[in-house]
Amino acid sequence: MCGIVGYVGDQQALDVVVEGLRRLEYRGYDSAGVAVVADGALASAKRAGKLANLEKALGDKPLPSSTTGLGHTRWATHGAPTDRNAHPHLDESGRVAVIHNGIIENFAGLRAELEDGGTAFSSDTDTEVVSHLLASHVAAGSDLADAMRSVCRRLDGAFTLVAVHADIPDRVVAARRNSPLVVGLGDGENFLASDVSAFIAHTREALEIGEGQVVEITANGVTLTDFDGAPVDEKRYHVDWDASAAEKGGYDYFMLKEIAEQPRAVADTLLGRVDSDGQLSLDEMRLSDDELRDVDKVIVIACGTAYHAGMVAKYAIEHWTRVPCEVELASEFRYRDPVVDRQTLVVAISQSGETMDTLMALRYAREQGARVLAISNTNGSTIPRESDAVLYTHAGPEVAVASTKAHLTQLVACYLVALYLGQVRGTKWGDETRAVVRELADMPGKIDQVLETMEPVRELARQLSDATSVLFLGRHVGFPVALEGALKLKEIAYMHAEGFAAGELKHGPIALVEPGVPVFVVVPSPRGRSVLHDKIVSNIQEVRARGARTIVIAEQADEAVVPYADHIVRVPVCPTLLQPLVAVVPLQVFACEMASVRGFDVDQPRNLAKSVTVE
Ligand code: G6P
Numbered sequence: 001m002c003g004i005v006g007y008v009g010d011q012q013a014l015d016v017v018v019e020g021l022r023r024l025e026y027r028g029y030d031s032a033g034v035a036v037v038a039d040g041a042l043a044s045a046k047r048a049g050k051l052a053n054l055e056k057a058l059g060d061k062p063l064p065s066s067t068t069g070l071g072h073t074r075w076a077t078h079g080a081p082t083d084r085n086a087h088p089h090l091d092e093s094g095r096v097a098v099i100h101n102g103i104i105e106n107f108a109g110l111r112a113e114l115e116d117g118g119t120a121f122s123s124d125t126d127t128e129v130v131s132h133l134l135a136s137h138v139a140a141g142s143d144l145a146d147a148m149r150s151v152c153r154r155l156d157g158a159f160t161l162v163a164v165h166a167d168i169p170d171r172v173v174a175a176r177r178n179s180p181l182v183v184g185l186g187d188g189e190n191f192l193a194s195d196v197s198a199f200i201a202h203t204r205e206a207l208e209i210g211e212g213q214v215v216e217i218t219a220n221g222v223t224l225t226d227f228d229g230a231p232v233d234e235k236r237y238h239v240d241w242d243a244s245a246a247e248k249g250g251y252d253y254f255m256l257k258e259i260a261e262q263p264r265a266v267a268d269t270l271l272g273r274v275d276s277d278g279q280l281s282l283d284e285m286r287l288s289d290d291e292l293r294d295v296d297k298v299i300v301i302a303c304g305t306a307y308h309a310g311m312v313a314k315y316a317i318e319h320w321t322r323v324p325c326e327v328e329l330a331s332e333f334r335y336r337d338p339v340v341d342r343q344t345l346v347v348a349i350s351q352s353g354e355t356m357d358t359l360m361a362l363r364y365a366r367e368q369g370a371r372v373l374a375i376s377n378t379n380g381s382t383i384p385r386e387s388d389a390v391l392y393t394h395a396g397p398e399v400a401v402a403s404t405k406a407h408l409t410q411l412v413a414c415y416l417v418a419l420y421l422g423q424v425r426g427t428k429w430g431d432e433t434r435a436v437v438r439e440l441a442d443m444p445g446k447i448d449q450v451l452e453t454m455e456p457v458r459e460l461a462r463q464l465s466d467a468t469s470v471l472f473l474g475r476h477v478g479f480p481v482a483l484e485g486a487l488k489l490k491e492i493a494y495m496h497a498e499g500f501a502a503g504e505l506k507h508g509p510i511a512l513v514e515p516g517v518p519v520f521v522v523v524p525s526p527r528g529r530s531v532l533h534d535k536i537v538s539n540i541q542e543v544r545a546r547g548a549r550t551i552v553i554a555e556q557a558d559e560a561v562v563p564y565a566d567h568i569v570r571v572p573v574c575p576t577l578l579q580p581l582v583a584v585v586p587l588q589v590f591a592c593e594m595a596s597v598r599g600f601d602v603d604q605p606r607n608l609a610k611s612v613t614v615e
Contacts, residue, residue, distance in 0.1 A: 001609040002087075002101035003027050003073035004181065005198050006162045006172040009189020009219050013069030014058070020191070020198035021051055021071045023246060026254065026399040027194065028609030029073035030081035034058070035088040035097035036066035037169045042097050046086035067219075068169055070162050070192075072099035075609050078107070079124030089128040091135030092120060095166040096144075098134065100127040101194065102179040103614055105157035130155070134163055144173045145216045145223070152177065152214065152227045158356065158614065162192055175214045175227070179613050180354045182380065183207035183215060183222055185236070190217040194611070195352075195378070197397055201243040208235040208380050237380050246397045253602040255400035255492070255592050259585070260451060263444035265405040266581065268394035269412045270440055278434035280420045286389040287345075287371060292424045295345040298325040299370075301333050301361045302349035303612070305403040305487065306410055309375075310349050311480035312580050313414035319577065320422040320436075331357040331615070334364035344370040347417060351398060351406040352611040353381025360615060362387060375413040377406050391417060400603040401610045402491045404588045407484070408447070411580055415440060439574065443581045446572040450585045457569055457586045460551065461593035464518050470495055471512065471519045472587070473502040473543070475536050478522035481580045485520055485587030492595035492605045502539040515547030520590075522583050523554040523561055528576035533560070540564040553583050 003024030007016045013036050021032060032054040033046025043063040047053040051073070072087040079085035088097035104110075107126035110133070115121065119132050130151055137147030144165050152161070158178035164171075174181055174192050184191030184199035184206055191199035192215070196206050207222060209215050213232055216223045224232050251257035275281045298317050300310035310327045317325040328338070330348070340346070346365040350358045353376040362372045362383060374387035377395050384390040393409035419436060422428035464470070470489055474482035483499035490497050500509045502521070513519065521540050526533040537560050544550050544564050552565035555573050562568065571582040595602045 001027055001075040001611055001613045002194070003029060003198070004099055004101055004160055004162055004192065004194045006070040006174060006192030006217065007189070008068050008170060008172055008217050009186060010067060011189065013066050014063055016202070017069050017071035018051070018055065019201070020193055021073050023197045023200070024073055024194055025051060025604060026401060026610050027073065028401055028604065029075050031074045031076070031083070031086035032072065033086045033088050034063070034069060034071040035164060036063050036069035037164050037166055038064035038066040040166055042090065042094055042164065042166045044088055044090065044097055046083060046088065048082050048086060068164060068172060070097065070099055070164055070172060077103055077614060078126040085123045085125050087127060089123055089125060089131045091131040093135060096131055096135045096138065096163055098127060098131045098161060098163045100130065100159055100161050101613060102159035103157045104129065104155050104159060106155065110154065130161055138165055138167070144168050144171065145214055146229070148173045148175050148214050149225070149227050149229055160194070171216055171218045173214065173216045176209045177212055178356070178359070180382065180611065181209050183209060183217060185222065188219055190219065190222055192217060196239050197246050200239060200246060204239040204242065206237055206239055206380065208237065208385070239379070241396050246399060253400065253592065253596070255402055255404060255602050258398055258400055258405045259588050259592065261396065262405045262408050262585065263447045263451070265395040265409050266412055266447060267444040269409040271394065273416055274437050278437060279430065280416060280423055280433065280437070282391060282416065282420050284390050284392060285373070285420070287373065289424045291371060292345070292421060294343050295323060295421070296343040298323055298345045298347060299338065299340065299365070300325065300327045300347045300349065301330040301358060301365070303330050303355050303357050305407045305484060306349040306351060308480040308484040308487070309407055309410035309414055310347070311483070312411055312477050313347065313418065315477050316415055316418035316577050317421065320418045321425055321427045323421065330355065330361040333361040340365055340368040340370045342369040346370045346372045347375060348372055348383055348387060349375045349410050350383045351377045351403055351410070353378040353383040354611045354613055355383070356613050356615045359383055359386065373417065375410055375417070377409065401605055401608050402488055402591070407584065408581055412440065415578070439578060443574065443578060446574055446582050447585060449572050450582050453570065454586065454589045456567070457589050458593040460567055461590050462597050465594060465597045467518050468496060469512065469517055470497045471509070471517060472497065472499040472522070473505065473519060473539060474499070474522035475502045476524055476532055477577060477580050478524055478583065481522045481583045481587070482520070484584050485591070488588055488591035489594060491608060492591055492600060492602055493598055494600060494606070495594065502536050505539055505542060510542065510546070513543050513546045513548050517548050518551060519543045519548040520551045520553065520587065523552055523558065524579065525555050525573065525576050526558050526560060537561060537564065553586055
């Protein structure tokens, strides 16, 4: 959602800001705009649609040279995605420019108050109230940071706000409450952005901004206070990936690159988590063994693809630790009065670490006394910061909106948490844990094998590009894989797709099966619980008998499925619980090829955002 960039330094601000916006495009947006401070005035441009529209406008009518500026990509909440509603928003005198991510919940009251006082509004956004309020505080003698603090104290809701003022050419002021913002620390230049990818080409040194803080950057300084003006401690960190990690590297789409990076991402997420005795040591856990022994229930909360990883976690946690585990969509969790107490371990999974639904659910869980463990891919993001413990996945930056490598590393992190709980609580013998860890260590090679055999899957996508509906079936951990396969296809290929637990088929979904409908079936290993395998073979027969075109994802040498499969996608032999790590890959490849064949933007699907910072 909304991308934010601010800059002060010695480079052309516009170049830095537009380049930053380009790197934030993946977050999802529908309009873009910039403003710079030059010669005692503000110059701004904004356009609905992609960044290219804004760049064309800037080409037709260039802005003056400036070293102080800000830029924004907007994901519409209040007001349609039009030129007029795009950010920045200026006050009536055109002296202050504001960009915003989040929602100002009391904007209607503030707008009515300003309109009563004679202020004329020029957009339908909630943001614009901030421009008028800031301008009036500065006109009354406040400096911009003071004005920002005063305004923030009046605002309800979640926001990142960034502002520049025509009379103050050398600084950018920002505020943050429940919405992402980081500072990039350069040499003679400083940056503000929604995430580090915006400035990673310039600096890898970053500064966290906490909730309820205001930051002012100049070329050589950063000042951080709370909303009342009291200084707050700085928390600096180093970003351990560089600009090349956030480039396409020869692939047509980020999603293709990220699918290909999965073996490495899985291996990196396992790295350093096993000591020389084969014992798991999760250093960043920050929860004592006693605390983990006290846990009598685990609740996993997450959204979207991360939720599907959470579903797999349930199977692993209950099987390996015998601790009851629930999985809940984060957006539902706090509204159902869940049973949570000090002995509950809540596991919050979020690639971005900023998903508002997940953040609100974890805050609720902590208020109820639960301990929260975050699984996240983003160092310094809000969800890990507000959790009691964190396990970072090491997927590297994920740019495509549809999550792939982050998902696989979330699965790995879930297995590690389950194994660790089992180790600490003594529900798994050391040699059992070591055996699973060895099998996990083999998974990158197996994912590689799958990736090498994907051409028939791509060909199948090309053949099926006119299908009106695609179904996905699975049992046990194959069920979340089926859900994930369907989600991927919806997200990027805009096809009707549904995932079902194969056993539920006969209770309704089988009515959807008509001649020719493609049905993917994720088949568990025949060497695991054979009853599981036999049951799903029956399910394949049931849909085939009704004319479905069956696409079966099955282990190598599983011959039982052959008579009922129109297409077989082979995956390497691996333990049932770990099978999602290989079984989901063909479904990612299928969706990616399908989106491409159907002519859609693979990396930036319509209406979706990578980081969903509103509830
Ligand atoms: C958005 C994205 C999904 C993602 C979900 C959760 O909806 O479009 O791809 O799975 O958010 O994101 P998170 O960053 O919390 O894992």
